Amino acid sequence: MQYDLEDLRALLRRDPEPVVFFYGGEPLLNPAYIMKVMDSVKAKRFGIQTNGLLAKRLPPEYWRRFDVVLLSIDGVEEVTDRYRGRGVYRAVLRTLRWLKEEVGCRCEVVARMAVGRASDIYRDVSHLLSLGFDKVHWQLNAVWTDEWDPREFLEWGRSRYLPGIARLRDWFLAEAARGRLLGIVPFLGIYRAMLLRPYDWIPCGAGRRAFAVNTDGRILACPIAVSERWATVGDVKRGVVKADFKLDDRCSRCEYRHICGGRCLYTHYEKYWGEEGFDAVCEITKATIRILEEGKGVLEDLLARGVVRQEDLDYEPILDSTEVIP
Numbered sequence: 001m002q003y004d005l006e007d008l009r010a011l012l013r014r015d016p017e018p019v020v021f022f023y024g025g026e027p028l029l030n031p032a033y034i035m036k037v038m039d040s041v042k043a044k045r046f047g048i049q050t051n052g053l054l055a056k057r058l059p060p061e062y063w064r065r066f067d068v069v070l071l072s073i074d075g076v077e078e079v080t081d082r083y084r085g086r087g088v089y090r091a092v093l094r095t096l097r098w099l100k101e102e103v104g105c106r107c108e109v110v111a112r113m114a115v116g117r118a119s120d121i122y123r124d125v126s127h128l129l130s131l132g133f134d135k136v137h138w139q140l141n142a143v144w145t146d147e148w149d150p151r152e153f154l155e156w157g158r159s160r161y162l163p164g165i166a167r168l169r170d171w172f173l174a175e176a177a178r179g180r181l182l183g184i185v186p187f188l189g190i191y192r193a194m195l196l197r198p199y200d201w202i203p204c205g206a207g208r209r210a211f212a213v214n215t216d217g218r219i220l221a222c223p224i225a226v227s228e229r230w231a232t233v234g235d236v237k238r239g240v241v242k243a244d245f246k247l248d249d250r251c252s253r254c255e256y257r258h259i260c261g262g263r264c265l266y267t268h269y270e271k272y273w274g275e276e277g278f279d280a281v282c283e284i285t286k287a288t289i290r291i292l293e294e295g296k297g298v299l300e301d302l303l304a305r306g307v308v309r310q311e312d313l314d315y316e317p318i319l320d321s322t323e324v325i326p
């Protein structure tokens with residue numbers, strides 16, 4: 001790290017309830033730094049996003065202090081290994097079991113998926129939940145990818161992905177009727193906004209409620225925007241000095257803004273996929289929201305009858321470092 005840990009401590013002291021996440025790259029390449037931070041700052045909540053391959057580099061007593069652990073895995077073995085390399089699926093599952101059975105980590109373990117052409121959203125989400133992950137979150141492999149172009153992505157989205165979302169929704173509602181809320185993060189986050197608390201900004205909080213401290217001490221609005229000038233909002237010594245981000249016009253006027261929140265700050269400033277790409281992702285987002293909207297009445301009724309508790313549906317993505325909208 002190129003900054004002084006004392007500066008980080010002082011920065012976090014300005015926040016009455018700091019939520020501290022470690023991520024990279026791969027944060028477990030530097031376990032000594034993780035331990036140093038955990039030993040010297042006070043946090044309301046600790047979390048980590050990791051590929052899970054180097055878990056044993058961090059001693060169990062530190063793992064037990066995490067509230068949430070996000071492990072990268074894409075679904076069934078064939079899909080995960082196709083995108084992440086042979087043997088990755090099994091290695092991540094060994095980490096999941098190690099954390100739950102040997103370490104005795106009381107944290108929630110979230111499967112963090114990237115969803116692409118080889119994915120089957122219903123099969124992969126239900127599979128991961130059946131393995132013992134507490135929650136599943138995913139992001140679509142769009143914008144930063146050579147896997148397909150916006151037109152191919154849209155074709156796949158309409159013909160394969162959205163029907164799977166409808167099937168997942170039916171399962172989610174059937175389980176909710178039995179009083180069990182499945183840990184499907186995009187559904188929890190969207191229904192929360194639809195029924196309880198709308199978003200007034202991008203759900204992950206980028207640039208307003210969530211910031212990343214880069215290894216060089218710069219504070220970034222978004223952890224992936226490490227080299228984009230617009231994303232630097234301050235530094236670890238001075239804190240956040242300038243953060244006046246705005247959503248694209250389309251989002252400001254959008255009927256789903258209170259649910260989608262504008263989806264992703266980065267894609268408002270860097271349009272790698274151009275306007276066509278923005279529209280393609282947006283069409284899939286709106287269609288996803290509409291599919292969930294069809295089940296809104298059922299969930300409202302379950303809430304009114306106390307079958308589902310309001311506090312269980314009141315999902316807060318900033319506490320889990322998730323983005324809600326895939």
Ligand code: SF4
Pocket residue numbers: 250251252254255256257260261262263282283285286
């Ligand atoms: S659905 Fe599309 S236009 Fe609407 S807020 Fe989300 S990204 Fe913006």
